[in-house]
Amino acid sequence: MSQDAAYTASRSPEFALLGFLAAGPPTHGYDLHRRLIDELGQVWHASQSQTYNILARLEARGLVGSTVVAQARLPARRLLELTPDGRAQFEAWLAAPTGASIRAMRVDFITRLYFAARLHPEMVPGMVQRELNTAHALLHDLQADLAATPADQPFNRLALDLRIRQLSAVIDWLANCTPNEGVSHAPPLPPDLA
Amino acid sequence: MSQDAAYTASRSPEFALLGFLAAGPPTHGYDLHRRLIDELGQVWHASQSQTYNILARLEARGLVGSTVVAQARLPARRLLELTPDGRAQFEAWLAAPTGASIRAMRVDFITRLYFAARLHPEMVPGMVQRELNTAHALLHDLQADLAATPADQPFNRLALDLRIRQLSAVIDWLANCTPNEGVSHAPPLPPDLA
DNA sequence: CGCGGCTACTCACTCAGTGAGTATACATGA
């Protein structure tokens, strides 16, 4: 992942995995995969081997370190922990703005919210507001694109129209998006074991 | 691409490229790429080398054949043509239902519409109707998922809520989806930033 | 007459994503 240059839209749950390690004690791949499915299964879809792939890459990049720990009866675990560099990268990602695309809002932004709610809950309202601003700006751009797309590209116009509608749905959602209150119908998120 | 098993959601524009060959005379990769960008640039995003990669795979799978044609001054072209197998696969894909996911509707379905409008325009209204039915069924499933997601997974609930809103936007779009008439614009959404 | 942009394709690479395999432990119930 290029160091600085905005995390436009991570395409794999690497930061979610880093985040589980940043928000809790060291743990192993099997457990991280299970938590990804349990906690963010509607956001990310990764097979078990995909999770292991990502973790191996994170280790190769020096963001996590590992120690193999034998167990009495069950298979040995490779215990993973964040390196200082890994923690720094995660925090940088968490604080960075989410890329301006619908997918980034659905996937990256919710992941950021998840960890912000646990690690820096005071950041949450500002994040939602910033995201709303980004979404409005993007909506504006898409409308300009649509206006600039000639009638001889009806399918590009169709696609833009759909993206505009979807983005409007994102904006509505953001306006009601208060994870600590639950989603419109969902009950409160406990302040958590700090 | 597994032969039979529904084309759930092609992740690359391979069928669009086959379609350009199915709908017109043999042509070369550079031209196919340009047409992909010009005609469906809001649907698919592929770099030039990605297009060449896909074409090479299609050839390896026997769906297209190629002949290199030298030119007087400009670089030689590799002229591509559909094989009978390629045409059969394309027609099968065109007639198949689009997978039940939001992405599939935004990407696969619009691509199908594009080629259906050119090759079998009489199919279009039925396709839209079928897609509407699929979308309603999916909406129902998502609502059931949301109801089944416990309150201790607030971020899964958040993600489902967003998907439901986006799917509702797809349904609105489908209901107004008449490609040959141009697009009737989405109603302006929240009164914020105009 | 130099410069950027078009035509047309190639190569080498990393990451995404799948599927099958390995080997042990424990619960279930017929």
Place this chain on the structure above:
DNA sequence: TCATGTATACTCACTGAGTGAGTAGCCGCG
């Protein structure tokens, strides 16, 4: 009791998505 299934924990080998740089001659433009 003993087969069956499920959970633990990780490994390997593969195809495909996607990027970026490179090549190299041609053409128009000021």
